[in-house]
Amino acid sequence: xxxxxxxxxxxxxxxxxxxxxxxxxxxxxxxxxxxxxxxxxxxxxxxxxxxxxxxxxxxxxxxxxxxxxxxxxxxxxxxxxxxxxxxxxxxxxxxxxxxxxxxxxxxxxxxxxxxxxxxxxxxxxxxx
Amino acid sequence: xxxxxxxxxxxxxxxxxxxxxxxxxxxxxxxxxxxxxxxxxxxxxxxxxxxxxxxxxxxxxxxxxxxxxxxxxxxxxxxxxxxxxxxxxxxxxxxxxxxxxxxxxxxxxxxxxxxxxxxxxxxxxxxxxxxxxxxxxxxxxxxxxxxxxxxxxxxxxxxxxxxxxxxxxxxxxxxxxxxxxxxxxxxxxxxxxxxxxxxxxxxxxxxxxxxxxxxxxxxxxxxxxxxxxxxxxxxxxxxxxxxxxxxxxxxxxxxxxxxxxxxxxxxxxxxxxxxxxxxxxxxxxxxxx
Numbered sequence: 239x240x241x242x243x244x245x246x247x248x249x250x251x252x253x254x255x256x257x258x259x260x261x262x263x264x265x266x267x268x269x270x271x272x273x274x275x276x277x278x279x280x281x282x283x284x285x286x287x288x289x290x291x292x293x294x295x296x297x298x299x300x301x302x303x304x305x306x307x308x309x310x311x312x313x314x315x316x317x318x319x320x321x322x323x324x325x326x327x328x329x330x331x332x333x334x335x336x337x338x339x340x341x342x343x344x345x346x347x348x349x350x351x352x353x354x355x356x357x358x359x360x361x362x363x364x365x366x
Numbered sequence: 367x368x369x370x371x372x373x374x375x376x377x378x379x380x381x382x383x384x385x386x387x388x389x390x391x392x393x394x395x396x397x398x399x400x401x402x403x404x405x406x407x408x409x410x411x412x413x414x415x416x417x418x419x420x421x422x423x424x425x426x427x428x429x430x431x432x433x434x435x436x437x438x439x440x441x442x443x444x445x446x447x448x449x450x451x452x453x454x455x456x457x458x459x460x461x462x463x464x465x466x467x468x469x470x471x472x473x474x475x476x477x478x479x480x481x482x483x484x485x486x487x488x489x490x491x492x493x494x495x496x497x498x499x500x501x502x503x504x505x506x507x508x509x510x511x512x513x514x515x516x517x518x519x520x521x522x523x524x525x526x527x528x529x530x531x532x533x534x535x536x537x538x539x540x541x542x543x544x545x546x547x548x549x550x551x552x553x554x555x556x557x558x559x560x561x562x563x564x565x566x567x568x569x570x571x572x573x574x575x576x577x578x579x580x581x582x583x584x585x586x587x588x589x590x591x592x593x594x595x596x597x598x599x600x601x602x603x604x605x606x607x608x609x610x611x612x613x614x615x616x617x618x619x620x621x622x623x624x625x626x627x628x629x630x631x632x633x634x635x636x637x638x639x640x641x642x643x644x645x646x647x648x649x650x651x652x653x654x655x
Contacts, residue, residue, distance in 0.1 A: 251593070252546075254546050255546075258546075296594065298593075323550050323553045323554065323594075324553055324554070324557045324594075325392045325393045325394070325554060325557065326392050326557060327391045327392055327434065330392075330394050330436075331434060334465075340465065341394050341465075342367070343367040343392070343393035343394065343395060343554060344367070344547075344550035344553070344554070345367060345491050345546070345547035345548075345550040345551055346367055346368075346491065347368075347489050347491065349489050350367075350368060350396070350489070
């Protein structure tokens with residue numbers, strides 16, 4: 239990771255989530271792309287690499303677990319943050335087994351996810 | 367998700383630790399276990415409260431297997447150190463070693479004010495508090511404290527009066543002003559309890575285009591759940607019958623009331639009625655904000 243803007247991809251099939259997060263994270267200096275379709279997000283991750291990927295789990299079509307698995311396989315250095323409205327211990331465990339950076343249950347406030355993103359950035363900087 | 371669990375030295379608090387641990391096991395929320403003592407005579411917290419909070423922490427952590435525990439282990443006893451006029455349990459473990467935060471704190475002062483202040487400082491999403499059974503709904507010997515918390519908090523509040531199996535969550539929503547975070551909180555509760563969800567809408571002939579307007583808004587909520595592949599029961603209740611319905615539903619399972627500032631329900635249920643519901647309920651009441 240260099241000194242360029244940290245790039246973040248947000249995938250959540252509920253548009254309101256991206257609508258809330260995007261302006262707030264851009265204000266904090268991040269480069270943000272948002273998607274409501276996992277297929278479109280997957281296509282985008284095949285076109286370019288993101289520093290951080292934030293993804294919901296429960297979605298139509300390709301679900302979040304499959305999506306993050308693909309992201310980590312293609313780009314192991316990308317830090318993945320899972321956000322979910324239907325959290326279970328199993329999904330939390332599975333997420334971490336797949337190498338996600340953090341797991342956030344909804345609802346969460348902007349401050350909480352911002353803290354997690356900052357920690358992910360620190361990790362990226364340390365490993366670069 | 368961030369949760370503040372208000373705990374005193376009574377047995378109902380022990381019971382809610384168990385409930386909170388189940389929620390934490392699912393959500394991996396950041397947790398603050400909070401005790402409040404009325405005054406401080408020096409650098410040491412109240413001995414009984416300190417002892418109980420240590421036990422609650424241990425009990426909370428015992429719910430997790432070693433490999434599944436995002437909060438760290440029960441290493442050492444730790445010690446309460448003075449912090450901002452109160453006390454924080456600190457141990458040998460470094461917080462950053464663990465995925466999630468589990469803070470154990472004692473604040474000093476008026477219990478209602480201190481619980482609300484902690485929730486504000488933590489920017490929490492949910493306050494969990496227990497209380498005695500019966501009508502007076504005591505917490506730490508103070509009558510009606512959970513009611514005051516439910517009334518005054520800017521955050522969702524779960525008052526656990528008596529632990530019961532939650533088969534049904536009856537959720538009274540104001541269709542005009544449904545907050546995303548309130549829906550998300552309900553969804554987590556439904557997932558936790560594997561409960562049947564009932565969405566209760568109001569038919570108010572004087573507002574929102576009468577019954578047709580209400581039904582249109584209910585259709586939006588149904589679509590929200592259909593997109594999530596959930597099929598809640600939908601019920602329309604006349605405004606004048608709502609209080610009675612809520613009282614009945616609270617006897618059958620968890621009742622959730624959306625009480626944001628712009629909520630129509632907030633106007634229907636005066637703040638005193640919220641308290642009345644908390645006091646008379648036989649199970650858990652969640653005030654959604």
